Amino acid sequence: MRGPATRPRHVIVLTLPLGNGHTAAAHVIASVLRRDGTRVSVYDPSEGLFPLFPLARVLSRFYRFAVNWRAGTVHIALYRLADRHPAGTSRMVSILFGRRFRSWLASIGPADSYVSTFSLLGYLLAEAGGAPVVSFVTDAGAVNRIWFQGAVEKYIVPDTGSLATALLCGVDSDRVSVVRPPMSAGVEMDxxxxxxxxxxxxxxxxxxxxxxxxxxxxxxxxxxxxxxxxxxxxxxxxxxxxxxxxxxxxxxxxxxxxxxxxxxxxxxxxxxxxxxxxxxxxxxxxxxxxxxxxxxxxxxxxxxxxxxxxxxxxxxxxxxxxxxxxxxxxxxxxxxxxxxxxxxxFSFSNDMLSSAWADEMARDLKKTLTG
Incomplete structure (x- = not known):
């Protein structure tokens, strides 16, 4: 497993507009890393991959259609396809978008480390080579196997269910960390x-x-x-x-x-x-x-x-x-x-709900990114 030897000067976080959770997670991670002065940039590749084509808007509208039309029939079909054939699906995406993605990645400048909050972005980043990649899984339980494809440096998962999926996909246990749910500090108001x-x-x-x-x-x-x-x-x-x-x-x-x-x-x-x-x-x-x-x-x-x-x-x-x-x-x-x-x-005293999650995430991310 690759391991960066120096403290990162610049971390790039990538996300896609396929559900608001991916984008929100990207910005939360950025805010955590910036606490000690780490320089962080957040990008949505769909906004710049095709300069003359509004890919970001198309993806957002397609996602809304896919999960709502006929009880989510389209989304279910695509989700099952990716879960049953994760390697083939990842490779197909690479064939269609890999070269343009690598060109776009070079255009935004170098980074010491990358963090992805969307499965296929982690795969494309790892395939591009260079700086180490951390993939932040944004769902719990038996998540889609497409999350765990490619030479990603480290996976951060939210619970033991998603950890089990990673291990079943052949990911070494030292490449996976469980970090408690990404809970914000909330509003200090009654x-x-x-x-x-x-x-x-x-x-x-x-x-x-x-x-x-x-x-x-x-x-x-x-x-x-x-x-x-x-x-x-x-x-x-x-x-x-x-x-x-x-x-x-x-x-x-x-x-x-x-x-x-x-x-x-x-x-x-x-x-x-x-x-x-x-x-x-x-x-x-x-x-x-x-x-x-x-x-x-x-x-x-x-x-x-x-x-x-x-x-x-x-x-x-x-x-x-x-x-x-x-x-x-x-x-x-x-x-x-x-x-x-x-x-x-209902109860909010469960040990799974930690108000110190941000500190835990920060420690784990920094350990992964700095070696």
């Missing part, structure tokens, strides 16, 4: 303060969110069920960057229900602090933001294959549970009627 900042009433509040990309039909179904049931609660409907979902949410609120509709907003941490429970999908980013704020998540959307491990992780840690969208109003009524109901069903 519930009452957050509600005042957001001009909300002081009542039981449910945050319904489709994540940063506003994905998930179950999220919309759950919102409709809550509005139709006329529960005596306050709703925060967050559509992320999905304009269509925001319009749907806005139409729902026209009925006079107590609710606030938002799109992608820097106030999302405030919304988490203001709410009592989150209703959303099993995206790794969404779950970890909720865990960071110590808010339980009712999971109404799970992208097949990709997010099933995340859902299992949340249920095992007792920070979330899977539920049918139509059953959300009944659960919310029960939680709103009794504060003890939430405490009995």
């Amino acid at each position: 519930k009452d303060q957050a509600r005042r900042r957001l001009k909300l009433e002081d009542r039981f509040t449910v945050l319904v969110t489709g994540g940063g990309s506003g994905l998930g039909k179950g999220v919309l179904e759950a919102a409709r069920a809550l509005v139709s049931a006329r529960t005596d609660v306050q709703l925060l409907l967050n559509a992320g960057s999905n304009a269509d979902l925001r319009r749907e949410f806005t139409d729902l609120c026209a009925t006079g229900t107590r609710c606030t509709v938002t799109g992608f907003s820097p106030d999302f941490p405030l919304m988490l602090a203001a709410c009592d429970v989150v209703v959303g999908k099993a995206g790794w980013l969404t779950l970890n933001e909720a865990m960071s704020a110590r808010r339980p998540t009712l999971i109404v959307d799970v992208v097949p294959g990709q997010e099933e491990g995340n859902c299992s992780f949340a249920e095992k840690a007792r920070v979330g549970r899977r539920i049918e969208p139509g059953d959300v109003p009944e659960a919310v009524r029960r939680y709103a009627a009794s504060a003890s109901a939430l405490k009995e069903e």
Whole structure:
């Protein structure tokens, strides 16, 4: 295994717009590495790989279509193909994009080390050779085997399930590190303060969110069920960057229900602090933001294959549970009627949830990158 002998002067982190979790992880990693003065650059290759073609926008729209059309049929097919034939899929991507990727990589300047938050980018980086590559796996459980292809220097995985997949793929144990979930520091504000900042009433509040990309039909179904049931609660409907979902949410609120509709907003941490429970999908980013704020998540959307491990992780840690969208109003009524109901069903004292995760990640990344 290669090992850099000197402290890195410049780390480049690469990501792709196929789910907001990959991009968010890239920026979190960058912020961790910058703590001691390490120079870090974050790039999305799809923004520069084809100067005259809007690849980033096409990928983002395709991902949204793939996970939503006909219950995610397209995404399921592609996910299974990659999992069953990881080496062949990686090689095909290299044949199609490898030369242009290497040319683009040379154009952004040299780096002492690379970090990838998307599986195929780790493969392409390792294939390009030169500086060592760290691949940061952004899902939990039995993740797709395509993550563990190529001569990647080190893998950072979130749990023992993803570690097991790496070992089954033939990755040496000394090339894999388990780092606890990427929980942010959260918002240092209590519930009452957050509600005042957001001009909300002081009542039981449910945050319904489709994540940063506003994905998930179950999220919309759950919102409709809550509005139709006329529960005596306050709703925060967050559509992320999905304009269509925001319009749907806005139409729902026209009925006079107590609710606030938002799109992608820097106030999302405030919304988490203001709410009592989150209703959303099993995206790794969404779950970890909720865990960071110590808010339980009712999971109404799970992208097949990709997010099933995340859902299992949340249920095992007792920070979330899977539920049918139509059953959300009944659960919310029960939680709103009794504060003890939430405490009995969910727990945030599990050892898997460490507020010191950033320090652990920083130590592991620096050890990997500096040798």
